[in-house]
Amino acid sequence: MTQPSAHEIVQDYHRAWTSGNIDRAMTLVADDIVCRAPGEDLTGKDAYREFIGGFAPTLTGLAEIADFADGERVGLFYYPQTAATATAPAAECFTIRDGKIAENVLIFDRLSFGPPVDA
């Protein structure tokens, strides 16, 4: 069997969670994932799942901007559309190890996605 590329793994992950299939998405995430998210660092798949699983139901649409791959690194730029905004972009920089997402640097502007809490 051919191993999927880092790019394919991320595309599979991205399609899964943005279509609401969190279970499928999490099969592509390492147990010890480290994710830098806006305002917080998430460590471990449980924390990561809670974060993504909390955001996914707010998606009303998706518009891709660009995607990049370079060895084990994959970069995505897209518009995660919600009731708050259709034009605020997000970016993710993934690092793949042993066929799973081991690191993610996830960037979006919290202010664009809703009123700040405890700002």
Add this chain to the structure above:
Amino acid sequence: MTQPSAHEIVQDYHRAWTSGNIDRAMTLVADDIVCRAPGEDLTGKDAYREFIGGFAPTLTGLAEIADFADGERVGLFYYPQTAATATAPAAECFTIRDGKIAENVLIFDRLSFGPPVDA
């Protein structure tokens, strides 16, 4: 003469503005640049220069995360370090046309870089 690649143009631009050389950086930007920045769209080099020129003096350091290139698209992920934060990432997705930066989707979390104004 060999034309610089899209990747080289962006690297040149990135080095210039992050070292405070806004004049040099702007030689690599199209007059009619369109930039999606957090909370605002910037149109034209004057508006873009004002935005970047306003942020550049607040930089206290820089840590690169990753960079990607695919044809005329270039993606950068890095930490623009300021007095407010050294660990809040930024991402930029550039489109190069005719040797200049024609489009930029610039993403960072405003809340991480300082207290919100009029939030």
